[in-house]
Amino acid sequence: MTATTAKPTSLSNIPLDIPTPTLVIDKAVALRNIKKLADYSKKHNLGVRPHTKTHKSIFFAKEQVKAGAVGLTVAKVGEAEVMANACNDLLLAYPALDPFRTGRIADLAKTHTMRVGLDSAYAADAIAAAAVAAGSTVGILVDLDLGFHRTGVQNPAEALALAQHISKTKGLRFDGVMFFPGNLWGDEPKMIQDLAALSVNLDEILLTFRKHGLEAKIVSGGSTPTAWLSHHVAALTETRPGTYIYNDRNCITVNVATIDDCAARIIATVVSNAVPGKVVLDCGTKTLTSDRLILDPNTAGHGYIVEYPKAKLVRLSEEHGEMDLTGCDRVPKLGERVQVIPNHICPCVNLQPHAYIKHENGSLEKVVVDARGLLS
């Protein structure tokens, strides 16, 4: 794995004056990640609508907007309500259809350009009813299943039927289409091939729309693993990566980031060394989650320990992270601190009531994770 070959960050970089376990975000690295994607997207004439589920931070959302984002993506209405402070154009990339969501969406649409991605007439009608009641209009993207098989209409006929339904429904505005290629990561030549195949299906849907007088102004798709290959999908108008701002061990493993690109790290303390061959860190599943490494779910462990690249987080309990020391050339001491790059950063951020931003001058600022733990 790429992760094990890089040189460890200096121990002196670990903040010592904050309680652990905690999340520290290197601002310079996060801003560099934002700029890198902005530059790539500009070069390819692509919009970026970053998914804010990763950082859940108004501050970083504003930085993404400053860097040229065309809008922001959210997964929950609560996140939309928070991110309404950072941007006027919000996409809820989630098939919200129940009355606890639709009314709030319609309310947001009074003051913001509010868009929702969905895959059923049922959801469209529910949002339309709320929009009519609120006197607002909600933009709708038809969610397409282009291979991940989670949500999304299945073929051009279904896509057309839903788009036509949306176009005719009061309170709604047909804005285009969206898809999430969650099945694509890893081997680049294979991904390019898969994106080409995806493009064929996407183009067929868009052509069907045009034949029936419907134009998808927004064609929104992408993830962090596909972000840098988005130009292989000609019809795309915008991408929606989330993780790219912080990156994580998954990103390293699928070769879209290096260790140095990982802006968000869990700082942990060694709390036990009683069992031979291992030490215990104070980060368990209530800090790192149980999310596994997508390319090696069963044997890769639960995170990358920057100062001990050969160590492995072999087992997590809720508050314990057991770090196997096999192959390590030195042994961590009790009370020592380490930096852990989680397998998947997004749900880890969601567990933190606050984080620390490490400024360019090295100072730490305690900040609230604005949209964490919102339920719907």
Place this chain on the structure above:
Amino acid sequence: MTATTAKPTSLSNIPLDIPTPTLVIDKAVALRNIKKLADYSKKHNLGVRPHTKTHKSIFFAKEQVKAGAVGLTVAKVGEAEVMANACNDLLLAYPALDPFRTGRIADLAKTHTMRVGLDSAYAADAIAAAAVAAGSTVGILVDLDLGFHRTGVQNPAEALALAQHISKTKGLRFDGVMFFPGNLWGDEPKMIQDLAALSVNLDEILLTFRKHGLEAKIVSGGSTPTAWLSHHVAALTETRPGTYIYNDRNCITVNVATIDDCAARIIATVVSNAVPGKVVLDCGTKTLTSDRLILDPNTAGHGYIVEYPKAKLVRLSEEHGEMDLTGCDRVPKLGERVQVIPNHICPCVNLQPHAYIKHENGSLEKVVVDARGLLS
């Protein structure tokens, strides 16, 4: 699996007037679970020190105390600070050793009987220094590794050395020993055999103590899977189960609970049915976590759906739970609500800013999850 054979709870039991995904706790079932363990423990002359990491609720902690708990267990100092509102006798079953924890422990010891389980002289000295500075005394349990190999001293000699060190250290009080048998679950005859072997090792340590004039007043050990077999460890003075108050799919699978004993359920809404053969619930890893089923981690899926016992939560994203309908005799509708029993309830509770208590008369009360998301 036991879970698939029980009859589904009536759909009419699902609360409809609260946003999803959310946690609903059936108070009567939780109180019944508390009473059942209290009765068992009384019968066997065992104390119970429930682990509050499961419910993180002052209300339920007080109910456990009312039912006769000898004290409460916590995993974090923050949890101790919250549970100090429910009980005077608190055990931090965690090797706290850094200055962000020790000072707060010493402060709590001014007003409460505060105990800490630990496995190093380093941790003991750190707590002692804080206690001396605060003018308080902290009770210490020597943490023993009796088979789980996570934390804990390894043998009678190490246990004795640490106990003697504690006994001689100002600011500390030697209270006894603790262990966590996290390796024991499942087959009952095998567990009884394993607990007998564990007892032999435990007794040897306690005998070694006695030979050196040390008496372990507290011998604390156990988990929910071992809770009902605790009488097979003669030396035990108290047990520390946590999950038993709510139970979960793991508890069902290892035969310590039935579906009806599962007091805490996630209420979820069907938000998509666009992909053939499945529907999508609005509960993903940010609600159910990625914790796998301990007896079947790779194929059992991510929770038990009460109304659709043959369905399987085959894949979770952060906000999506994909429910495979293979074998189901009916198909959930869009907008329909279901109850999900998570694989592991403890980290799910930790994700909820609030929960709903379902009272005996069926009414729902929105309550804060008092100790959720505390970091250290």
